[in-house]
Amino acid sequence: MSAAPSATRALAEALIARPSVTPQDAGCIDLLAARLAPLGFVNEIIDSGPDSFRVRNLWSKRPAALSAPASAAIKTIVFAGHTDVVPTGPLAQWASDPFTPTERDGKLFGRGASDMKTSIAAFVVATEQFLAAHPDAPLNIALLLTSDEEGPALDGTVVVCEALKSRGEVLDYCIVGEPTSVNHTGDMIKNGRRGTLSGRLAVKGIQGHIAYPHLAKNPIHELAPALAELVAIEWDKGNDFFPPTSWQVSNIHGGTGASNIIPGQVVVDFNFRFSTESTPESLQQRLEAVLAKHGLDYDLKWTLGGRPFLTPPGTLVQAVQAAIRAETGLDTGLSTTGGTSDGRFIAQICPQVIELGPPNASIHKIDEHIAVADIEPLTAIYRRVLENLAALPAAA
Numbered sequence: 001m002s003a004a005p006s007a008t009r010a011l012a013e014a015l016i017a018r019p020s021v022t023p024q025d026a027g028c029i030d031l032l033a034a035r036l037a038p039l040g041f042v043n044e045i046i047d048s049g050p051d052s053f054r055v056r057n058l059w060s061k062r063p064a065a066l067s068a069p070a071s072a073a074i075k076t077i078v079f080a081g082h083t084d085v086v087p088t089g090p091l092a093q094w095a096s097d098p099f100t101p102t103e104r105d106g107k108l109f110g111r112g113a114s115d116m117k118t119s120i121a122a123f124v125v126a127t128e129q130f131l132a133a134h135p136d137a138p139l140n141i142a143l144l145l146t147s148d149e150e151g152p153a154l155d156g157t158v159v160v161c162e163a164l165k166s167r168g169e170v171l172d173y174c175i176v177g178e179p180t181s182v183n184h185t186g187d188m189i190k191n192g193r194r195g196t197l198s199g200r201l202a203v204k205g206i207q208g209h210i211a212y213p214h215l216a217k218n219p220i221h222e223l224a225p226a227l228a229e230l231v232a233i234e235w236d237k238g239n240d241f242f243p244p245t246s247w248q249v250s251n252i253h254g255g256t257g258a259s260n261i262i263p264g265q266v267v268v269d270f271n272f273r274f275s276t277e278s279t280p281e282s283l284q285q286r287l288e289a290v291l292a293k294h295g296l297d298y299d300l301k302w303t304l305g306g307r308p309f310l311t312p313p314g315t316l317v318q319a320v321q322a323a324i325r326a327e328t329g330l331d332t333g334l335s336t337t338g339g340t341s342d343g344r345f346i347a348q349i350c351p352q353v354i355e356l357g358p359p360n361a362s363i364h365k366i367d368e369h370i371a372v373a374d375i376e377p378l379t380a381i382y383r384r385v386l387e388n389l390a391a392l393p394a395a396a
Contacts, residue, residue: 007128008379009108009372011035011121013101015083016110022084023049023155025056025147028117029083032145035124036060039131041143046163049148049155056083057160061142062131075172076140077389079123079382080157080346082149085112086364093366107369114370115363119177119378120145126382130390137390142171149342157342161349171350173316173389175382176343179360180335185374186324186381190355191317192241192310192336193343197272197280197302199287204297207256207264216262220254223266226294230287235278241310242275242336245283276308306340309347315392316352323384328377356381 005013018026033043039062046057064074088098088111096102098111108118127141148156164171180190203223208216227249235245247270254266272283284302291298311317317334324332347353358378362368 006376006379008118008121008125009375011124012108012113012118012375013110015117015121016101016112017099019099020083020085020112020147021087022151023053023055023148025083029056029058029145029147032083032120032124032143033058033060036062036127036143039128041141046160048159053151053155055146055148055155055159057147057156058143058145059160059164060145061140064138064140074138074140075389075392076142076170077386078142078144078171078174078346078350079127079177080144080174080342081116081120081123081177082146082156082342083117083120084147084150085115085117086150089366095367098368103372106372108372108375109367109369111368113362113368114179114358114360115368116177116179116357118370118375119179119357122375122379122382123177126379126386129379129383130386134387134390137386139386139390141386144174144346146342153342158345161345165349169349171346172352174343174346174350174353175316175320175385176341176346176353176355177357178341178343178355179357179363180338180355181357181359181374182361183359184328184330185358185377186328186330186332186356188333188335189317189320189324190336190338190341190343191312191334192276193306193308193338193340193355194242194245194273194275194336195280195308195344196305196340197274197283198305199270199303200301201268201270201291202299203266203268204299205262205264205266208262210260210262213262218262219266220263222294222296223268226290226296227268229290229294233286233290235272235283235286236275237277238275239277241312241334242277242308245272245274245278247272274308276310280304280307306344308336309344309353310336311347311352311354314352316354316389319385319388319392320354320356320381322388323381326384327380
């Protein structure tokens with residue numbers, strides 16, 4: 001007879017079984033709120049968005065126990081994550097149903113197993129274990145969960161952060177449960193992320209017959225020298241924490257579909273992934289100066305997806321590194337690579353934000369999974385982080 005699954009695995013499986021394809025929550029947040037309430041957490045559901053794209057958010061906080069030493073310096077640690085998952089892709093290509101958690105070859109398969117329902121389960125169980133051992137710990141603990149991270153991210157964490165800011169809620173530390181590890185849980189954490197700035201450039205020309213180019217103006221030809229110059233620019237050199245800013249074209253579209261027509265317009269989609277050495281304003285100004293230099297007639301629409309954030313080594317990073325070392329023996333690496341996360345919103349109201357979760361090799365893929373051996377270390381690391389922060393002197 002097989003042993004019963006651990007508390008973390010059981011909760012992770014319960015979450016994976018809920019088909020919470022973004023922006024659907026499928027009951028995940030209600031399940032988690034019910035689990036937190038007996039621990040003294042006050043649950044606040046913050047729904048946002050139109051009826052056609054309704055997003056469920058949870059802000060759940062447990063103040064330090066009344067019996068904790070009275071101090072204005074009691075800190076607040078937030079665990080942040082998302083209950084929504086990306087679509088499954090072709091179901092026939094999955095070896096097992098993506099919403100039926102299944103173990104094979106020492107791995108737990110299911111959509112969200114790695115990104116990031118196991119992390120959320122580990123948040124909750126680590127908190128239960130910590131409070132059982134330290135009910136009077138001088139530490140406020142909170143969870144911020146959303147069902148809009150994999151989607152547009154307009155009605156999720158950003159809405160909760162705006163609400164917290166408006167009422168003066170003070171956050172000191174935040175751990176986002178994104179899958180950050182490479183080979184084993186804890187071998188890498190993210191202590192920042194690059195910013196993302198996108199643009200859609202429409203360069204105007206004059207449509208005409210390709211045999212009479214003197215009667216037309218080819219916008220593709222007009223754009224080409226400017227495009228070559230933009231590709232060659234070194235936007236910045238990066239720094240000790242960030243690689244240099246990257247400018248990439250993702251799509252170019254021009255033409256009517258006929259081979260004998262000079263198009264009247266060419267549209268280019270591009271994106272900056274930028275370091276803290278650049279600002280959205282400086283990148284916009286430099287790019288538009290190149291367009292002006294080449295005399296282009298254009299329209300340009302900008303979309304700022306998020307500013308970069310960075311948590312240099314300090315209280316939170318040290319507490320996390322010490323927890324990882326104690327539980328796994330690993331000396332964790334710091335990284336700012338990868339895409340954006342909701343950490344970009346939380347960093348606007350919280351001075352120390354890091355991301356820590358399981359290996360990310362299978363995220364968003366067919367047969368997403370987490371190694372069963374990675375589940376319990378994740379819970380233990382989160383629990384020890386709480387212990388490390390609770391043991392800090394009041395001035396820390």
